[in-house]
Amino acid sequence: MSSLSASKLQKTNEIAVSIRNVGLTYTTAIDRRPTLKARVKALGRGGKQTRVVRALDDVNLDVEYGQVLGVIGTNGAGKSSLMRCVAGILPPSQGRIEVYGSVSTLLALGVGFNPSMSGRDNVFLGGLAAGMSRDEIEGHFEEIADFSELGDAIDAPMRTYSSGMYARLAFSVAATVRPDILIIDEALSTGDAKFKEKSLNRVKELRSDDRALILVSHAMQTLRETCNDVAWLHKGKLIQRGEPNQVIDAYQEFLHLGKSAAIDEDV
């Protein structure tokens, strides 16, 4: 994988990600964990209890540089699965995905994978696993620590973090490392009101002609403000894509919620 730092070329309207006929299916065991007891029972019943999940179904989507794409949909619509495919974490079952640049690989959510290590260690390890060099991370670290406002807590084990602190650190990593294609998943947009505003401003700052931003969110108002394109996924299918207000209106109508305050304010 190439370096995560963005190359400063003018790339407006060039393709960043091309998703062609992508389908993703996987079988999950009904049992929560594949244990021997369950296996013995299953043997008695003759065969394993499995369920085929169709997470993505024939999705076609192009993302261009300079675009800020919002991805919306109900829980389980396949938003995160699609992002994981783009990041190369899940191999698609059908179709083809081409990525023309470095992807943030949702790196931020990998931070905290080991709760007994400090926030600092987690940032370093998450970055190294994503293919960054030590120097690169060191170069960004001050900024990450400052932005997250964690103070001394950065050296405390992550199991002692509140969910807000956790989210702040994750967002700071995602927003500080500047890949060509940045994916920000909804889990990143939590925190108190002050931090929410700060992170929204940061997202606006990150919009640039040589970067493609993909925001997965339920915060419709934020998406209306920041995106210039919105894609709506439902049950693995791409339902609509286009001008943010239009797509979001259709989505909200679909939810029978209208423009209720509950969804607009859930940032």
Add this chain to the structure above:
Amino acid sequence: MSTPLQVYEPFRAGLPKLGKYWKSLWSRRTFISEYSKSELREQHFDSVFGQLWLVLNPLLLSGVYFILIVIIGGTTDSSRYVHLTASLFLFYLVANSLTGGVKSITAGQRLILNTAFPRIMLPISAVVIAIFKFVPTLIVFIVIKAVMGSPFSIEMLWAIPVLLITVFLALGLAITISCINVYFRDIASFLPYLTRTLLYLSPILYEASALNPNLKALEIVNPLFPILDSWSRALVQGEVPQTSSMLQGLAWATGIFFIGTYFFLSREREFAVRL
């Protein structure tokens, strides 16, 4: 239009492109060392003795087993004790690789679900951690050997190739068991009994030559047997180990490593959906 940097297509069984995989693995070698260091720092984070446990552990371990052989075997022979510590410490290099390796993939879930990287880094890190734990024990051993008045000789250097074979074997075992654990989580619970059995089947509490001839089959089915025998011969007795033992150990290590790695590499792209 420029060529895509990354293309993701449906997953097919079989190995990934090895050259590319190796490059990607090599570029992340700092992860392996950093991960191991953080893990070691964190393991004794809350304890009073902290990093001192790296030395205390082997000392206590050899002490406990020494009590056992004195009571059961009735000997206070110093060479027995030197043999015991040498073998026990090497055994724990393998045992720690196994215990660290078994959960390496399932514990790295968050990382695996959110970052694309060669998954084999996780079991490799487990082995590196085991090596970091092994190094202080080697120093403890040298001190014990000197105190017990056991002679030092140039033949002891034969321990180096034996150690390399052991690391190779530990790597193969860690990779294999981490992969098995993704599909069959129960293996983690079986593991303590597995290592305990392996401990008693290996020439640690007894010497290889003292084994009842009727039990010779143990030598053949236990991958650690020839390795531990060679290790003790070189380090404790200062002899050149038997070539046949060394080759047998190497054959085991190579076999397990290649089968395990093949299994792992052909499966690893599927791990994300299995966790």
